Amino acid sequence: MSRLSARFARLRAENRAALVTYVMACDxxxxxxxxxxxxxxxxxxxxxxxxxxxxxxxxxxxxxQLAAQRSLAAGGSLKVTLEMAAAFRAKDADTPLVxxxxxxxxxxxxxEAFCRAAAAAGIDGLILVDLPPEEVGELLPHAxxxxxxxxxxxxxxxxxxxxxxxxxxxxxxxxxxxxTGITGARSASRDAIAEAVARLxxxxxLPLCVGFGIKTPEQxxxxxxxxxxxxxxxxIVQAIAAHAGTPQAVAAPLDLVRxxxxxxxxxxx
Amino acid sequence: MQxxxxxxxxxxxxxxxxxxxxxxxxxxxxxxxxxxxxxYAAAKADPAxxxxxMALLRDYVGRPNPTYHARRLTEAWGxxxxxxxxxxxxxxxxxxINNCIGQILLARRMGKRRIIAETGAGQxxxxxxxxxxxxxxxxxxxxGQTDIVRQAPNxxxxxxxxxxxxxxxxxxxxxxxxxxxxxxxxxxxxxNTYYLIGTVAGPHxxxxxxxxxxSVIGQEVREQMLAAEGxxxxxxxxxxxxxxxxxxxxxxxxxxxxIRIVGVEAAGYGLDTGKHAASLTGGRxxxxxxxxxxxxxxxxxxxxxxxxxxxxxxxxGIGPEHSWLRDTxxxxxVSVTDDEAVAAFQQCTRLEGIIPALESSxxxxxxxxxxxxxPGDHLMVVNLSGRGxxxxxxxxxxxxxxxxxxxx
Numbered sequence: 001m002s003r004l005s006a007r008f009a010r011l012r013a014e015n016r017a018a019l020v021t022y023v024m025a026c027d028x029x030x031x032x033x034x035x036x037x038x039x040x041x042x043x044x045x046x047x048x049x050x051x052x053x054x055x056x057x058x059x060x061x062x063x064x065q066l067a068a069q070r071s072l073a074a075g076g077s078l079k080v081t082l083e084m085a086a087a088f089r090a091k092d093a094d095t096p097l098v099x100x101x102x103x104x105x106x107x108x109x110x111x112e113a114f115c116r117a118a119a120a121a122g123i124d125g126l127i128l129v130d131l132p133p134e135e136v137g138e139l140l141p142h143a144x145x146x147x148x149x150x151x152x153x154x155x156x157x158x159x160x161x162x163x164x165x166x167x168x169x170x171x172x173x174x175x176x177x178x179x180t181g182i183t184g185a186r187s188a189s190r191d192a193i194a195e196a197v198a199r200l201x202x203x204x205x206l207p208l209c210v211g212f213g214i215k216t217p218e219q220x221x222x223x224x225x226x227x228x229x230x231x232x233x234x235x236i237v238q239a240i241a242a243h244a245g246t247p248q249a250v251a252a253p254l255d256l257v258r259x260x261x262x263x264x265x266x267x268x269x
Numbered sequence: 270m271q272x273x274x275x276x277x278x279x280x281x282x283x284x285x286x287x288x289x290x291x292x293x294x295x296x297x298x299x300x301x302x303x304x305x306x307x308x309y310a311a312a313k314a315d316p317a318x319x320x321x322x323m324a325l326l327r328d329y330v331g332r333p334n335p336t337y338h339a340r341r342l343t344e345a346w347g348x349x350x351x352x353x354x355x356x357x358x359x360x361x362x363x364x365x366i367n368n369c370i371g372q373i374l375l376a377r378r379m380g381k382r383r384i385i386a387e388t389g390a391g392q393x394x395x396x397x398x399x400x401x402x403x404x405x406x407x408x409x410x411x412x413g414q415t416d417i418v419r420q421a422p423n424x425x426x427x428x429x430x431x432x433x434x435x436x437x438x439x440x441x442x443x444x445x446x447x448x449x450x451x452x453x454x455x456x457x458x459x460x461n462t463y464y465l466i467g468t469v470a471g472p473h474x475x476x477x478x479x480x481x482x483x484s485v486i487g488q489e490v491r492e493q494m495l496a497a498e499g500x501x502x503x504x505x506x507x508x509x510x511x512x513x514x515x516x517x518x519x520x521x522x523x524x525x526x527x528i529r530i531v532g533v534e535a536a537g538y539g540l541d542t543g544k545h546a547a548s549l550t551g552g553r554x555x556x557x558x559x560x561x562x563x564x565x566x567x568x569x570x571x572x573x574x575x576x577x578x579x580x581x582x583x584x585x586g587i588g589p590e591h592s593w594l595r596d597t598x599x600x601x602x603v604s605v606t607d608d609e610a611v612a613a614f615q616q617c618t619r620l621e622g623i624i625p626a627l628e629s630s631x632x633x634x635x636x637x638x639x640x641x642x643x644p645g646d647h648l649m650v651v652n653l654s655g656r657g658x659x660x661x662x663x664x665x666x667x668x669x670x671x672x673x674x675x676x677x
Contacts, residue, residue: 130556152296182453
């Protein structure tokens with residue numbers, strides 16, 4: 001059983017949703033980023049999305065754009081991202097690690113060689129924002145061969161006719177982007193999320209994680225009642241930015257994750 | 270090098286030119302991209318759409334514009350007989366308006382009322398703002414802060430036309446970053462907004478659609494050369510940023526094997542300085558802004574900043590069909606430096622009384638090298654893609670005070 005399947009099975013047994021936390025690799029620098037990453041599970045993260053820095057993050061709002069710039073300025077790269085993942089995996093055998101970013105760095109590495117290297121670094125899943133079902137054919141077989149789940153994104157614009165195309169090839173979990181827009185901007189209403197989750201449930205039995213615009217423990221709790229996971233990214237990244245270079249650089253973002261974790265742990269599905 | 274029966278059949282139904290092109294966009298945009306594709310296919314098959322497009326090109330843009338025999342440049346270069354395709358005479362002063370007319374008609378067909386666009390030199394922004402004024406649509410133009418400074422007159426023109434110009438400060442604050450922000454806007458306002466892309470790049474169907482709208486350039490050249498010289502030209506030369514003026518000139522001639530076709534990229538300070546915008550000469554295939562194409566990038570796949578004195582060429586990528594035409598060998602791609610372009614700008618201005626855009630000056634600079642190597646009966650058509658009034662301040666800065674008689 002993959003780490004993602006095992007984790008969702010355990011959470012089902014606990015009758016609660018997952019807190020999925022996003023941090024950008026090497027933000028604000030490699031040592032701080034590694035320390036934050038290594039301590040995310042203890043702070044309450046059930047699944048970790050590790051951002052791969054890219055110069056042109058077209059689907060991201062200012063918070064993650066700036067995180068990518070800090071990462072690249074501090075020597076961040078796809079290679080460094082995998083090295084950080086491997087260091088994490090040496091200490092934590094169970095917490096699923098999902099890479100998230102854009103296709104060009106992966107394409108530059110070579111999809112087949114990259115999937116092998118990512119699997120060797122202990123990566124469980126891969127989210128590539130600009131590799132839709134229409135183009136994923138050149139990567140998907142290599143991800144599968146390496147035991148990596150390719151996580152498909154569904155959105156408010158994925159209608160009934162399109163959903164089979166999107167979730168038909170999915171494994172691991174299905175990510176629901178709850179608003180049309182960029183990361184860290186507006187938030188969807190509870191009703192809109194409930195409606196979307198119901199629609200998605202008709203098309204897939206995979207776990208559903210909801211992201212974009214989720215910033216507070218209250219929002220996490222709300223999503224935790226409806227879906228199998230709540231993804232928080234920009235809020236954590238902003239905490240990292242706000243405390244970079246201070247004695248709280250590692251502790252402050254982890255404190256935030258602890259408060260967010262209360263949102264899933266206090267909520268029965 | 271492969272020899273194909275036709276170079277005009279692409280893209281395939283998935284929007285690929287060989288390995289290039291495609292639809293590398295976020296899922297939020299995919300349904301809309303598919304809708305644009307369907308709407309364009311229907312429009313293309315509708316004679317009324319074509320009639321309205323051609324009528325506006327004639328009555329509003331002022332087409333056909335001339336293919337003009339440049340006698341004094343021909344004489345100065347001492348070889349090929351040189352013709353200039355006068356896209357600079359179009360309404361708004363460049364070829365960009367051809368595509369904008371086509372896409373605004375499509376946006377109206379699709380029921381979209383809000384138009385967004387990116388711009389580098391400002392020519393596409395002005396053309397977009399113009400058609401939005403004509404059709405009464407809301408218009409938001411994304412423009413890098415660096416370009417806003419160096420193309421101030423065009424910014425003011427866009428505002429006069431009723432457009433909102435949003436400055437982009439991320440990255441190097443040029444065309445690439447403006448395109449990122451336009452995509453972020455589109456993904457946010459997907460319900461009511463049409464993205465009017467200004468060049469033969471972006472996700473399918475844009476590269477093919479923009480090429481189709483710009484192909485009026487090559488079609489006119491064909492008719493005009495047959496009328497004036499009784500035969501087709503022997504060579505075509507055009508500058509390339511994204512590559513829409515070049516694709517518009519080249520595409521109708523791709524299957525004429527005797528015609529030499531040359532695309533001219535911007536070599537900036539020089540290819541060996543790393544400060545250039547020559548994606549085909551100095552880049553390698555990658556994925557950005559919805560398509561796979563040649564890109565300036567480092568070993569990690571991070572996109573590098575382009576440099577060109579010409580804001581319209583200052584982009585680290587190129588349209589995917591050009592990437593394919595390069596790999597097949599059908600089109601030659603070369604580059605000229607900032608300095609060479611500035612020299613050609615001055616020469617054309619002094620000898621022909623035509624102030625060319627800095628972008629077009631790159632095509633002229635290469636023509637100046639090529640023409641002397643060719644016989645007098647060789648017919649060369651250079652695409653004068655736009656007029657250079659917008660570049661006068663940049664030229665003044667490049668040449669320095671003494672050349673301007675103290676006017677700077």
